Amino acid sequence: xxxxxxxxxxxxxxxxxxxxxxxxxxxxxxxxxxxxxxxxxxxxxxxxxxxxxxxxxxxxxxxxxxxxxxxxxxxxxxxxxxxxxxxxxxxxxxxxxxxxxxxxxxxxxxxxxxxxxxxxxxxxxxxxxxxxxxxxxxxxxxxxxxxxxxxxxxxxxxxxxxxxxxxxxxxxxxxxxxxxxxxxxxxxxxxxxxxxxxxxxxxxxxxxxxxxxxxxxxxxxxxxxxxxxx
Amino acid sequence: xxxxxxxxxxxxxxxxxxxxxxxxxxxxxxxxxxxxxxxxxxxxxxxxxxxxxxxxxxxxxxxxxxxxxxxxxxxxxxxxxxxxxxxxxxxxxxxxxxxxxxxxxxxxxxxxxxxxxxxxxxxxxxxxxxxxxxxxxxxxxxxxxxxxxxxxxxxxxxxxxxxxxxxxxxxxxxxxxxxxxxxxxxxxxxxxxxxxxxxxxxxxxxxxxxxxxxxxxxxxxxxxxxxxxx
Numbered sequence: 001x002x003x004x005x006x007x008x009x010x011x012x013x014x015x016x017x018x019x020x021x022x023x024x025x026x027x028x029x030x031x032x033x034x035x036x037x038x039x040x041x042x043x044x045x046x047x048x049x050x051x052x053x054x055x056x057x058x059x060x061x062x063x064x065x066x067x068x069x070x071x072x073x074x075x076x077x078x079x080x081x082x083x084x085x086x087x088x089x090x091x092x093x094x095x096x097x098x099x100x101x102x103x104x105x106x107x108x109x110x111x112x113x114x115x116x117x118x119x120x121x122x123x124x125x126x127x128x129x130x131x132x133x134x135x136x137x138x139x140x141x142x143x144x145x146x147x148x149x150x151x152x153x154x155x156x157x158x159x160x161x162x163x164x165x166x167x168x169x170x171x172x173x174x175x176x177x178x179x180x181x182x183x184x185x186x187x188x189x190x191x192x193x194x195x196x197x198x199x200x201x202x203x204x205x206x207x208x209x210x211x212x213x214x215x216x217x218x219x220x221x222x223x224x225x226x227x228x229x230x
Numbered sequence: 231x232x233x234x235x236x237x238x239x240x241x242x243x244x245x246x247x248x249x250x251x252x253x254x255x256x257x258x259x260x261x262x263x264x265x266x267x268x269x270x271x272x273x274x275x276x277x278x279x280x281x282x283x284x285x286x287x288x289x290x291x292x293x294x295x296x297x298x299x300x301x302x303x304x305x306x307x308x309x310x311x312x313x314x315x316x317x318x319x320x321x322x323x324x325x326x327x328x329x330x331x332x333x334x335x336x337x338x339x340x341x342x343x344x345x346x347x348x349x350x351x352x353x354x355x356x357x358x359x360x361x362x363x364x365x366x367x368x369x370x371x372x373x374x375x376x377x378x379x380x381x382x383x384x385x386x387x388x389x390x391x392x393x394x395x396x397x398x399x400x401x402x403x404x405x406x407x408x409x410x411x412x413x414x415x416x417x418x419x420x421x422x423x424x425x426x427x428x429x430x431x432x433x434x435x436x437x438x439x440x441x442x443x444x445x446x447x448x449x450x451x452x453x454x455x456x457x458x459x460x
Contacts, residue, residue: 059310066296067306076297080289080313087314166406173403176396183410 004069011061011082012137018054018089019133021047023126025096026192030122032103033185036111044100051093058086081202085136088195092129095188095195102181102188109178112168117161118185124154125189128196135200141207147200154193161186234299241291241312242367248284248319249363251277253356255326256422260352262333263415266341274330281323288316311432315366318425322359325418325425332411332418339408342398347391348415354384355419358426365430371437377430384423391416 025044032041062083065071071079128150135144162183169179255274262271292313295301301309358380365373392413399409 063306063310066310067302072297076293080293080296083310083313084317087317166410169399169406170403173400176399176406180396180413 004065004071004075007061007065007069008075008078011058011065011079014054014058014061015082015085015089016133016137018051018058018086019129021051021054022089022092022096023129025051025093026099026122026126026129026189029096029099029103030118030185030189032100033106033182034119034122036103036107038104038107041100041103041107044096045104048093048097051090055086055090055093059083062086077206081136081206084202085133085199088198092192092195095192099185099188102185106178106181112172112175112178112182117157117164118182118189121154121157121161121186121189121193124150124157125192125196128154128193128200132196132199132203135203136206139203139207141204144200144203144207147196151193151197154190158186158190234295234301234305237291237295237299238305238308241288241295241309244284244288244291245312245315245319246363246367248281248288248316249359251281251284252319252322252326253359255281255323256329256352256356256359256419259326259329259333260348260415260419262330263336263412264349264352266333266337268334268337271330271333271337274326275334278323278327281320285316285320285323289313292316307436311366311436314432315363315429318428322422322425325422329415329418332415336408336411342402342405342408342412347387347394348412348419351384351387351391351416351419351423354380354387355422355426358384358423358430362426362429362433365433366436369433369437371434374430374433374437377426381423381427384420388416388420 025047028037028040029044031037032044062079065079066076069075128147131143131150132147134140135147165179165183165186169176172179255277258267258270259274261267262274292309295309296306299305358377361373361380362377364370365377395409395413395416399406402409
């Protein structure tokens, strides 16, 4: 194996390590909200530093690969894709931290009804993180496409949750603060799904050379306007 | 001038063109909300395609620079920073589109009180976009630092707006839908400011070699929890 390929394998395995951390942060932060599990929420806050350190490490590795090996064409695109994916993963880590902060704020409050869909949205968002990274590592276009399909499902679930939460607030004005935390959890999960979609789009570009990065503009114009923009 | 330097100048000027488009999208989308100016909001929706096309163009230019010139050390970091900045700018364009969508949804509704701070937050966010890009093009560390300071100001204004909007909703449950659009506008402006901060952090790393990307973690832990995570 060429030295370049060894370094590339190292880059991929660091990205997988990063995505495993992010996936578990998503899971733990949501368990913090749904099960009022304070320990899991705290773990997410404690692990943020590891994700941030790994982001810097991966960036350095990618830049040194570019500097020392001066790769051409396909390998070059792979390394620049890795830089973008790294950025997306770090943002997902931040979003999990936001969810964990919501969990902490809600810890002492009684459970309110409309959180019923949160575990489903979270499960889907979490599996999108893993599939997006697997599609990158294995150059699997079909798997990348399945991530795009899941994104549509997340959007629909989020729209339904928004409507549910808004009517809950109208009927229970004294619990608006609490409901806004849940709205925030749903929105953060949706943004995690969006980042996975970005990764899947980068993978499709890498594997097929098709630019689908702005594929879903027409789609997003249609849906519920409040949900789209809130 | 070497060919590489010419290409680098082209890359910088494309990024400046992109940031000018984003800056005007921020301005127009907020005028759409504040002045109920439908034409300006529509312009933002129409211009989204140009920003997306420019993102792809800049990426291609950066990748061809890496491929054809195989730059070393400092130049390499400059090009990889450009790839990241490009990504941040495109996201800011998306956030302006979200604000324009809120503007359209609010177009027919009567003006409600708590939007008083939105023009201030917007003015600050807009100037952060320009300063961040100027600091990149001119390698100006002081200007980059001033962006980080503005980010703190935006965070404080946002926290105040959140509290104002929440008590408005508690007192006017029938206008929760409308208030949530305004909450969304404030949040999107805050995220635009965050992206400018990312760019400024990349510039400081580029110019000074100091990694400040995760400089503000302690800071964000302090503030108002709801505002932080909502």
